Amino acid sequence: KNPVIFLDMPLLYEVKYDSYVDETWLVYVDPVTQLTRLMKRNGYSESEALARIHAQLPIDDKRSLAQVIIDNTGSPEETQKQVFVAWQALMDRIKG
Secondary structure, three states: OOOOOOOOOOOOOOOOHHHHOOOOEEEEOOHHHHHHHHHHHHOOOHHHHHHHHHOOOOHHHHHHHOOEEEEOOOOHHHHHHHHHHHHHHHHHHHHO
């Protein structure tokens, strides 16, 4: 019904797929939170987590390239509210 396709692609910019999409959204956290969450979620040591992070474009570089930034440093409810607002704005743009 809606002409929208979402790609959940952490390496979107690294593999140059951003050239295939009309708009990019980034779920952003600061680098310290990114490291802490990755270690906790995946059970990585700090060096393992840093190796994963350093294999990607730095998140702050991705932030400068994305058209929509979802700040994921707050509560899940705050993040969900931002996604809802961004989704509504997208739907308004599509409907013209």
